[in-house]
Amino acid sequence: MIRLILFIQLLMGFSLAETQGAPVRVYTYDALTGKGSFAAYLGEEFRKKGGSVEWISFGTAGEALNQIVIEGEKTRADVIMGIDPVLFQKGADREIFEPVSADVKKNIFPELLLKQAPAFVPYDFGYLAFVYDNRVTPALSSPSLEGFVTQIRKTDKIVLQDPRTSLLGIEFLIWTREKLKSRFSQFWENLGPHILTVSPGWSGAYELFLRGQAQYVLSYTTSPAYHLMREHKDHIRAVLFQEGHFKQVEGLALLKTSKQKHKALELIRLVLSQEAQTQLPTYQWMYPVHKNVKLPKEFIKLAVPKTAEMDWHRVLREKEQWIKEWTLIMSKKSP
Amino acid sequence: MDTDYEQKITMNWILTLPILVFMVSFFVLPIGNLFLLSSSVVTENIFQDPYFNHVLRFTYLQAAYSAFLSVGFGFVAAFLIKEWRIFGGNLLWSLGLLFSSLPSIVVALGLLGSWGPSIGFGWTGILIGHLFLNFGIPMRLIGVALQDRNRTPELLANSLGMNKRRVFFKITLPQLKSSLMASWILSFLYSSTSLFIVMFLGGGPRFTTLEVLLYEAVKLNLNTPKAIQIASLQALIGGLLFLCYYRMQKRRVQEGQQPRVNLFLMEKNWVRVSVSLVFWIITFSVLGIPLVFILKDAVWDWSSNFTSSLLHATASSLKIGLCVVVLGNCILYPFLHYIYREKGNLLRSGSVWLVILPQFFSGAVVAFALSVFYPSLRGNDEWGILGVVLTQTLFAIPLMYFALNEGFERMAQERFWIAQSLGANRWQRFFHVELPGMRRPLLLSMLIGFGFSLGEVVSLLLFAPAHLQTLSLTLFQAMSRYRFQEAHAATGVLLVMIVILFLIMGSLEEKDGSGQN
């Protein structure tokens, strides 16, 4: 009966939310939202404080940002969530972000902040890694990036994310380019035959991995923690590389066009609060940015890899050229 | 003066203005603008990009292979159905139309589900996906040509000693030449502008077409100059294909008095049965299994979690579909009324080309051209919904045209003359004679337009505001994220609606033949 009423309401184009005051609208990627997600938790906590949040999800954070750019001044988004420094720069170049005061970010690990970009607000971080199922795929002993390609079995398949649309995709590309430099092309040519598909985003790639379509998926060192804590399964592992791993910092940003910056800032404070940051690992399966948060024991058990250092100036300057090189290499080799 | 034969110029302009304004404003000008911009706005020459050249080659190579495959399969199917009368021929004849009407993302989902990514990605998935969607067109075009061909020369040649094989190659095949070429052109066109089959089954940058590149440039990279160049190139090629197709139509085989004897009918029953069996096994393996998987997964993967969001999406789909069919009919109906009732004979032969012209351009090109010409359509508000409705209407109009046109053609002028002679003025003839007679064709055109709108995604990707969710968009997003369960659930609802539409259309078409005088 309720569904019938809802259906009729929807047919009439009636929106209940509009009668209760505009919610804070957050554009983000879909893995952050949905039932039992971090977004659902934040929504509930924000509601207790008298506010409301509307989560509008896209396949990737890149798509979310593009949508904001396309919408321009007419965008209804107040906050974008799930961007990294690379994506952030894309938006910053278009001057769409509002600076957030240092006071809001005072509890964040200082090394995660972007000194030249006060608008970027980190909320979690993690390390990129290839994840595999050790029941069907043998472990590799601390290979290098290049060694990984030569050590995996001929029939092993990998699902990667597209650097043109996905944070992980572009970060993996940057990682390989920065570390391998002139050997970058050879690495990708060797990797080519193992790539099952290039997925637009993380969730799609992980879905294929879980269905057994691929033996490796590009994800995070913390992904095994999810399977351990939620499924009580410890057969999902991460390959650790000798040279270290790319540290992905996920952040959010407040939009200049937001008509309710005050409410949006309250939401941002909530995201960075100790309570929310304590909950974050078991929702996002990433590390919290708050200095004073105690990690769950399953996280403490995980090996924390070395951080692969990046020259961000060069990265931001040359990433477009790297993407072009990558697409050309990929167009020659078969998935 | 109050005579009927005097041209009511004002009325005629009122009737033709909607379609002229619509087509010029939302098709001719935006596409023309694309061509103009392609030379002035562009800062880099995309032909110097090796990746672009790779994509260009792949686009037309896969389109050519797909077209050959579709025409080959369609030809064999048409021959077996029409000449050999294989068992289940009528079912396959109807299925061809159904397959062509399925949203291509549904097909991509079925192929991935049935064969898995290992086989589904790459050349195999793309070619089979295009075969699935397109074989119905050559099957019908060639089948009708086979049916309507002049059999007399075949019988004469055979009676003079030429064996059947030689008759087929020397006499029959030349008669089918224009239908074969027309089918190839259409299959080539649809395959070259295919978006979702390539996007979901391509598996990466190696298998990317111009359409996918355009989508990426518009939606993902926000590279408008590059998008303009790609779209202009696509539009140019679409225009050339249109001209080729137009010439093919002019050379169609003329109908004559047909002898009833079928020279190629297979008399040996065991041969017919064996061939039918083999053919059905192949068809089922290639095309049937994905369809079965689509249906099975749609039921199997349903979860109550999806109900609320799918209800919402269904409601939005219904609303948009309704807008499209109402707008489409408001534009098309007066135009056809003018041609058939107001003595618009001059326009009759040219009108069909004006109306079907958008079909020769890809959805992404037209939607993109619109977004460049009317930037305010790309917004996070109701203007975005207008952009969706306009693009979908542009593509629904050619499909709705054929249903309406057939209705008008069947309405004898004599009935109107009689009504007039009995004292009925223009409006009375419209309400008491024309509208009752056009009820079924109108309903049919609305169902066709609605069915098209249900499965259409490109306009939604370019224009839909972020908060808008429709069935097709839900399916696309679920597919993009490999959320197969959700995708199957959305597919289930879409399929149910499409099948219901088909059943209603089928019963309408049957009832339409009831009038005797």
Next chain:
Amino acid sequence: MALVKINQLKVRQGAFELSIPELRIEAGQILGVMGKSGAGKTTFLHALMGFLPIVSGEIEVRGQSVGNLSTEKRGIALMFQKPWLFEHQTVIENVGFGLAIQGIPKEARLVQARDWLKKMQIADLEERKAWEVSGGQAQRVALARAMAVGFPVLLLDEPFSAVEAPLRKDLRKLVRDLIQESQKAAIVVSHDWRDLEELAAHIMVLDRGKIIANETPQNLKTHPDLQIRSICES
């Protein structure tokens, strides 16, 4: 009094010109129109109905000039070779169509329509859908429809061509009796000499847009001009 008067009528259709110097049809009279293909029969019919503009001349119906009026105002009811019934209506609704256009209330319409169906001897078909009746029955319904509207003139274009031979005789008699009884004027265009011989008081023979004869059927049968006799006999 002549119900229909045509005076110096000139009609052009492309390169073809039809010329009718004078024509009168009295009440209760039937004029037959004959001629080879291309003689101008259809042009004449279309000019009378207003489907073609007239170049010059006059057409009068019941003393009123109708040459510049639209078809629906001329008072000339039309019947074709095929019945062209309105498929979405029943038989009785078809017959009452003209009356409904005139705004006659439903009950009165039904009474008049039933009356005409009785005259056509098809009263039992009143509730049938138009597409449910046979060819011969449909032609009677069409005739009833044309008569029921009450216009002074009836124009019939090959009304019996599609009807089987045994039924044609009955239909011819019916038309003749109805026209006589109602004192309408009727024009019957036909290729069939037997139709016109039985129906028409006068037969106008057209050839290349001109009247080459306008005589009684008996006079035409024995006309000294071979060409006219051959048209009548063909």
